[in-house]
Amino acid sequence: MAITTCIFDAYGTLFDVSAAARIAAAEPGQDRLAECWPQIARDWRLRQLHYSWLRTIMQDRADFWQITCDALDWTLEAHGIEDAALRARLLALYHELAAYPEAKAVLAALKEAGLNTAILSNGTPEMLNAAVASAGIGPLLDDVLSAEMCGIFKPARAVYDMAPRRFACAPGQVLFVTSNGWDAAGAAAYGFTVAWVNRDGAPVERLPGRPAHVLRDLRGVPDCASL
CATH class of the missing domain: 1.10.150.240 (Putative phosphatase; domain 2)
Incomplete structure (x- = not known):
């Protein structure tokens, strides 16, 4: 898919x-x-x-x-x-957290490839909008989805549900990118294709759901999306 x-x-x-x-x-x-x-x-x-x-x-x-x-x-x-x-x-x-150096170029490459892009986070809308504005990546995102909208935090399935519902797609059409091993497990168990950005070289979590891709930073994300 x-x-x-x-x-x-x-x-x-x-x-x-x-x-x-x-x-x-x-x-x-x-x-x-x-x-x-x-x-x-x-x-x-x-x-x-x-x-x-x-x-x-x-x-x-x-x-x-x-x-x-x-x-x-x-x-x-x-x-x-x-x-x-x-x-x-x-x-x-x-509220002004820096984006990783490669983040803007990666988002731009995904948009150039015609993909939808969004954030799905436990953060409140105020927190996320402030960080997005500070990093200057707003024009490269189609939406910023907060778990606050459904009243529970990841890795609850209700939070992951927000993405396919917003973009009218199947879970398998979503590449979910996270640096958190627990989030990678939760998203994979939900049905997303997961790219785990494992910056610290940690072991895969012993939880249901395993990432399809393991990366050292965000630069490999466009390749994962095109497979």
Whole structure:
């Protein structure tokens, strides 16, 4: 079945989730953060994901921005950092996450090939629209789909349903691109053709659903879409 639509996860896939901590750490007066920003970035991201799953299980939902704030608060406390100005700066930077260097060229190549392109993310519309605008990739996307629209987070099937419904296609006509192993498993189990951008060389998750393609960065996505 030919690919007609290329759907991207946002955080960690198109947008570098480490960028907020990295940029803040390089600013004047942030010597403490400069010593530990990679671990701050990792812990913040992991706690963000854990809270999205745990709140789903607990049936006590919050939107992804609240979860992002809660995850940062936990992380800063875990590292012994109590700094309201730094907290505000990190959250502001999260709205302006840098896209990976190859992202714009890859999206442009997909559009030139006549494919639909979109984001499908757990992020709120406000978060996603801010990141898209900051990265300058809006003209290269046909839509930005937020899990907020269906009230549950990935890897719930209801979230993946949004893509074929929006583009009037079969799941097998979608190339789903994600850097998250759990998302790759969920999307593949749903029925998407999945390209997993495995930047860290991690093992494939032991979950139902396996990616059709494993890439080191986004540059191989157009080739996956044309197979």
